[in-house]
Amino acid sequence: MSLDPPTYLASLQNNIRQRPIPWDGVVRAGTLTEDQLARIRAVDRVKKEARQQTVESNLDAYRLLFIGEPGSQSVLESAAKRQDVVQYLLVLLSDLLNAVPALCKAIVATSDPYRQFLPLLAQSPSPDAAIPLLTSTVLVGLLAGSRDESPHAIDRALPVLLTYLSSLIKSSDAGLQDIGVQACSSLLYSRAARTRFWRQRSETVTPLVEILRAAAGVGNKDASASLWSGTTGPSSSSSRSGFEGSLGGGVGLQLLYRVLLVMWQLSFEAADMGDDLNDEYDIVLLYTQLLRLSPKEKTTRLLVSTLLNLLTANQNTLLPTAVLARLPALLQNLQTRQFTDPDLREDLDKLRELVDEYTKTKTTFDEYVGELNSGHLRWSPPHRSEVFWAENARKILDHENGELVRRLADIMKKPWDNDKAVLAIACNDVGCLVREVPEKRGQLEKLGLKTRIMELMGEADENVRWESLRALGGWLQYSFEGAK
Structure with a gap:
């Protein structure tokens, strides 16, 4: 699924390409050498075919140009004090990586291919600063272009790059968000990369x-x-x-x-x-x-x-x-729509078959268990059904040595500040369990459910107070009867 490059990034790169760089003055100042300038001019502002031929016939020279070697600085290191030159070189390198895949592989094959670039990501705290943004594009090109799964890529470069891209996604600027999201998509090229992405999921x-x-x-x-x-x-x-x-x-x-x-x-x-x-x-x-x-x-x-x-x-x-x-x-409803995408129709059929097969074999009890396991209660049919509780209360209490009741207790421990209905539903369920299986009240009390019910009688929410009162009423009724 190829996507057009983000508009924001394409505009920035085009502006930098069109800027005049006084190359001869850069050489006279000692920022670049004559040899480095010759390499740059050989691929700058030339047709794609000529650029590709030049780089492919001099792969080692262009690898050294951009990442250097011990005792020989790269152009990015040499030009570090000239922000305009660094920006131009990053755009040029990104163009070369797109046009000449062999260059990408040649760079990644070196002992420490990302050393030059990672510090540039942290050059500015602002997410829209040009050099970190252009550097991230180069790094995405290197990693995705080579599908690098080496420790240098997965354990060193990728975590730093993902942190930077996440800052773009969190931005309020839609253009920066677009760049960050599309870059992340390019980076999920392998299980190792996807696992790393998931490990950093908070970011x-x-x-x-x-x-x-x-x-x-x-x-x-x-x-x-x-x-x-x-x-x-x-x-x-x-x-x-x-x-x-x-x-x-x-x-x-x-x-x-x-x-x-x-x-x-x-x-x-x-x-x-x-x-x-x-x-x-x-x-x-x-x-x-x-x-x-x-x-x-x-x-x-x-x-x-x-x-x-x-x-x-x-x-x-x-x-x-x-x-x-x-x-x-919802799937039943979607089946009535005339989708033209054959892959969508096929996946929709598979998904509906999967869900239908599950629902055919599941009971109302299974639905209730699923709701408890989800950790979030809603007013689904079982909660208000007297038949459901008459048939399943004991089963709920005994299921997997009381696991379901423990889940109910865990749900009730939370304050649910944004959804008080959950507490009202939980109180309803506890009351139903007490009503149907009063001899198991001790099991519920050991889990702190009676205490929690009494606490909830002081809740500001009227429905929670009502349901907790009803639940406690059942408790007290059987307690009095037992005392007679």
Whole structure:
């Protein structure tokens, strides 16, 4: 999937190419040697074919020109005090790497190919400073062009480069975001690179998810609560486009597509990181919401393909969440749309088959277990069903030596400042367990549930107070009856 270069970067590079450099004066000042200048002029402002032939016939000379060797400085080192010259040389090198893949391989084959460039990334604290920006382009060209998986690349250069690119993605400037996201996409060329990207997820994945949350119309502070509450609304299973040219939060379609592309590439490691991706970012729920809003086939295709990768690799853990997020109904709705992309239609069929196969074999009890495992409760049908509790209360208490009740207790320990409904639902569930299996009250008390219920009677939220009062009433009823 080749993408056009970011407009901001292309404009900057074109401006630098057109700047006149007084090369003879640079040589007279001792900044560059005559030999270095001759190498530069041989490939500067010439046709692509001539440039390629010149470099390929002198690979070693051009490798030395840009990265030097012991006892011989590179042009970047020699010209370090001339910012205009350094900028020009970085643009020229980036052009040469694109035009002559053999140069990329020749540079990477050296003992320490990134030594010249990494310090330049930290030259300015400003993310839009020209030299760090142009240096990042060179580094992306070297790493991606060679698909380098050496320790120099994965353990040394890539972490520093990803930190810099993340500063671009976090910028409020859409042009810089575009550069950072597209560069990250170029760098996810191998499992080792994707693993490194994931290890730095607080820097790399988090800002991407923040962009996706903005596109979904939810803030980062209460993203989970907003998304879960959206699954219960009257239009939760409908497919709404709602946006033309721009999505929620001012996220443009092109930026959205590029962020989705990076996440799709990352999803090829779903077996290793899919569960954590969902635990930390509610990714299945977020993607289901984005799929409802997706206005273009190209974004829909990436959303569907990423969900397919995640759910296929983590069926036991993520399919229950997909059902809670109302993905089955949404997929049914999408089947009625006439998509022209054959890959999208194929992935959509596979995803629907996967989800349908799961839902055919699962009971209401499985749905409740999936909800507890998701760590977020919502007013789904089991909670208010007397039949459900009559049939499953004891099973819930005994399941895996009380694991489900422990999960319920863990959920109740949190304050849920942005979604008090979770606490109200949890109180409802505890009350139902006490009502149906009163002899197991001791098991619940040992987990601190009675104490927590009493604490919640003082909550400001009216629904939490009501549900906690109802739960405690059942507790007291059986306590009095036992005392008679």
